[in-house]
Amino acid sequence: MPPNHHDLERIRQQIVLANIQELIQKMTRRCFNACVALPGLELRSSERDCLSTCMDRFMDSVQVVSCQYFRRRRRQQQLRLARLAASSASSSSSASGGPTDERGK
Template identity: 65%
Template sequence: MPSDYDLERIKEQILLANIQELLRKISQRCFDECVQLPDVELRGTERDCLTNCMDRFMDSLQLVSRQYFRRRSRQHRSRKNPEKYSCKDVDDDDDDDDADADENVNESDEDENVVG
């Protein structure tokens, strides 16, 4: 049976593989969106489009990750101390975070040239 250390290493390797696959898919999607006719060099508009596309995906990934870990942290705290954190408190907090997240996404869409 694998040790706890071995299990953690396996989890890290799986996470790394998933991140690499996500970046590969994002890169391919942005390339397909931004590069009309592949040539020896990218045109300025293609470079700008690729940069904006990748930035948008990375910003989205960071936003989703932050929200995910906030919720997991709240759930973990509520399990450790159920009388302090009721389900209503967790649900109310999540709604506020979702509203903040929507506002941040809308602001970034207005500031950048959005592809897609």
């Protein structure tokens, strides 16, 4: 039995959630390693500031990369559609016998 729309949407949401969780884990690992030299019971204010800045930069980077990725995908889709339209136009032109001059040749 093929999956229905509800199942596909639930799977899509699970994938999005897994991607977000992976992103948070990467950010936490990188920023913790960069900002916390000697783990203790509490974070020092300099470590908190470093973590905050690190996380902001990480999220900004993810946003820039995502925007570029989707912009590139959109451009590729537009190129594909333009090629399809051009291909369709040329095949319909050749199917109709192509252009003729005013004498019908």
